Amino acid sequence: MTHKLVVDCSTGVTTEVELTAEEIAQREADAVAFAAIKAAEKAAAEAKAEAKASAEAKLAALGLTAEEIAALNK
């Protein structure tokens, strides 16, 4: 069973408490939501990197040097 650690600051007593069904459900839902957020962030970063590489390739095809392309990024 999964438990949480509850520290009662008025007494200093620490207690291991089993998670309720509601807490377990909330925990699982939050983990799924967090994974979705992180996956979206990763996809956005990959798309941005791909767009950047594509743009740099097109600039190179137009005859810009690597130094000139790098200067555009600053």
Place this chain on the structure above:
Amino acid sequence: MATTYKAIATVTLSSGGAASIDFTSIPQIYTDLVLKISGRLSTNDNYYSMKINGSLVNFSNRSLLGNGSTAGSENWVDNYNIIAERADSTANTFGNAEVYIPNYAGSANKSLSIDSVTENNATGAICFLNASLWAGTAAITALGIRNITGGNIAQHSTATLYGIKNS
């Protein structure tokens, strides 16, 4: 350390760790609260989520983050605003975090200054700074952290809650 800095409670996780650490019945006799954490997660991600008075919502953040390869800033809304060491980091390393909460017993929304770092002995180590807000007017009587990815906070992690008086 200032003489007005008092450790209210501290906890160290034993074998197996725990899903969360919750400080309850926080005394209302201080001006500010400070939560210091030395922590590692049982899963391969870096984030704790924060819970205030049992609430997981109404958080907003302005962040600065560097991770060894990129640096950035962001305004965002959620409660996973503290980082820990992840399970696949260098063995026996623990991330460090401090959460400073001024005027926690007041009736205004609560501001939080949060700084946290990982200790991973590799290029991919993180520094995460947050100016955060919890939009709640109730005095803070309970404060908790948990592993956002559904795993545990690992054994040997510690958390200490301090109270600070202004005189």
